[in-house]
Amino acid sequence: MDSRVAKRYARALFNAAERAGVIEAVESDLGAISSLAADNAQFRGFLQSPRISRDDKVRIAERLFSDRVTALSMSMLRLMLNKRRESEFDAIREEYVRMRRERGSVLYAVITSAVELTESEKTALISKLSSQSGKTVEPDFRIDPALMGGVKVAVGDYVLDGTVRGSLNLLRDRLKYDLLKQH
Amino acid sequence: MANQKSSSGLPFPVILVIGIAMMAGGFYVSKNVHIEFLTKLAEQGISLDPGKTISAIGVLLILFPVIRSFYIGPLGDAISGRTAELERTFTEAESLRSEMTQMRSDYERRLVETESAAREQIQSEIRKAQELRGQLEADARSRADEYLHKAQADIENEKNRVITDLRLHVVDLTLGATEKILGENVDSDRNRKLIAEFIDKVEVPG
Numbered sequence: 001m002d003s004r005v006a007k008r009y010a011r012a013l014f015n016a017a018e019r020a021g022v023i024e025a026v027e028s029d030l031g032a033i034s035s036l037a038a039d040n041a042q043f044r045g046f047l048q049s050p051r052i053s054r055d056d057k058v059r060i061a062e063r064l065f066s067d068r069v070t071a072l073s074m075s076m077l078r079l080m081l082n083k084r085r086e087s088e089f090d091a092i093r094e095e096y097v098r099m100r101r102e103r104g105s106v107l108y109a110v111i112t113s114a115v116e117l118t119e120s121e122k123t124a125l126i127s128k129l130s131s132q133s134g135k136t137v138e139p140d141f142r143i144d145p146a147l148m149g150g151v152k153v154a155v156g157d158y159v160l161d162g163t164v165r166g167s168l169n170l171l172r173d174r175l176k177y178d179l180l181k182q183h
Numbered sequence: 184m185a186n187q188k189s190s191s192g193l194p195f196p197v198i199l200v201i202g203i204a205m206m207a208g209g210f211y212v213s214k215n216v217h218i219e220f221l222t223k224l225a226e227q228g229i230s231l232d233p234g235k236t237i238s239a240i241g242v243l244l245i246l247f248p249v250i251r252s253f254y255i256g257p258l259g260d261a262i263s264g265r266t267a268e269l270e271r272t273f274t275e276a277e278s279l280r281s282e283m284t285q286m287r288s289d290y291e292r293r294l295v296e297t298e299s300a301a302r303e304q305i306q307s308e309i310r311k312a313q314e315l316r317g318q319l320e321a322d323a324r325s326r327a328d329e330y331l332h333k334a335q336a337d338i339e340n341e342k343n344r345v346i347t348d349l350r351l352h353v354v355d356l357t358l359g360a361t362e363k364i365l366g367e368n369v370d371s372d373r374n375r376k377l378i379a380e381f382i383d384k385v386e387v388p389g
Contacts, residue, residue: 107387115374124382132387148362149369159389164365164382168358171300175354177349 003095006088010095013076014103022070023100029073030093033065047086057081076090107135110154114147114163121151129153195248202298205241 018024037044039173046052046060058081065072092133101108111117117125122141130137135154150163161170193201213234224231369377 039287064370114369117378118327121375121378121382125385128382128385129387132385147367149374151381151383155387160381160385162385163360163378164369164377168362168365172354172358175358176351179350179354182347 003091005085006091007097008100009076009080009092010090013072014090014096014099016072019105020072022072025070026076027074027093027097027100029065029069030089032069033077033092034090048087054082054084057086059132087178088169092183101138105135106138108135108138108140110140110142111151112142112144112147112154112172113151114145114149116143116145117141117151125151125153129155198244198248202241202244205244206238207241209236209238209241302373 013026014023033165037047046057052060058078061077061081062074065077069077080089080092085092100106107129111122111125122139126137126139136178148164148168150161150166152166153160153165161167208354213236215233221231221233337388
């Protein structure tokens with residue numbers, strides 16, 4: 001995928017959505033289309049097929065989405081199909097979401113725990129993250145039993161690991177480092 | 184033949200004239216001159232005719248140059264020629280002998296020189312071979328030492344690697360056992376406590 005193309009499309013879409021005041025709606029549309037492409041092999045094949053003409057793709061996409069997504073999202077989808085940029089769809093959506101978070105001073109945090117956090121734990125953690133970063137936290141809660149215990153927060157390029165698995169991995173790395181350093 | 188001279192140095196025509204004169208004179212003496220003394224000798228059985236003798240001498244004087252010209256001369260020439268040829272042959276043979284002697288001495292000298300050169304060449308080659316052998320031995324020793332050191336280093340590295348692998352394996356086994364123990368012992372309360380501690384201590388990097 002060409003990230004420069006994705007950024008250009010995403011910036012244009014975001015600016016248009018911002019002017020129209022439909023940033024969240026467009027993001028929701030992009031998420032829905034992306035989920036459909038991920039979950040539905042037939043739709044994914046339709047998008048990726050080189051044998052279906054552009055006009056047919058546009059006509060089918062309009063029939064599928066014109067009454068379900070915003071006009072701006074539909075225009076964007078139409079443009080992408082006409083320009084043969086279907087493969088860039090996910091990259092454009094990710095870039096769009098990143099721009100939305102950046103513009104809204106939103107901190108996207110992937111919070112992973114071995115068991116589901118209680119509401120009070122979620123609230124306390126979000127509050128702590130928000131107060132320390134000075135940004136609105138957009139949490140993405142996930143559950144991974146392999147972590148054994150504790151919780152892990154991934155913010156951008158940083159990972160704050162408070163899990164048993166993380167501690168064990170750190171211990172393993174330190175032991176191996178010490179062993180390899182001896183030779 | 185006309186210009187030939189007798190052994191006494193007189194020319195042949197003169198001798199011829201003398202011989203003819205003596206023949207004629209002797210014939211005349213034999214026919215016309217009677218000497219008493221000779222008659223007495225004839226009566227005693229000793230026939231002696233001076234005229235015939237003179238005639239015979241004249242004949243001999245005439246015949247001798249002829250014989251000398253047609254027999255003795257060519258014979259002498261043939262003998263001289265033969266002698267000269269023999270002398271030449273002997274000279275050539277002598278020359279050939281000396282030449283062969285020279286060639287033999289040259290050959291022997293060359294043989295000696297060749298043997299000497301060959302000996303020197305052999306010695307030189309032997310020296311070179313010995314030097315080469317020494318060099319090859321040194322190279323082989325050096326290479327063998329290098330291989331030995333490399334092999335020792337490889338063995339040492341391999342030993343260290345195996346020991347390290349073993350220790351890493353021990354670490355993995357130990358941590359695997361630890362994980363199992365922890366997995367069995369981290370209950371809900373402990374988990375809640377861990378989460379609470381994390382929330383309490385978490386710090387978001389600026």
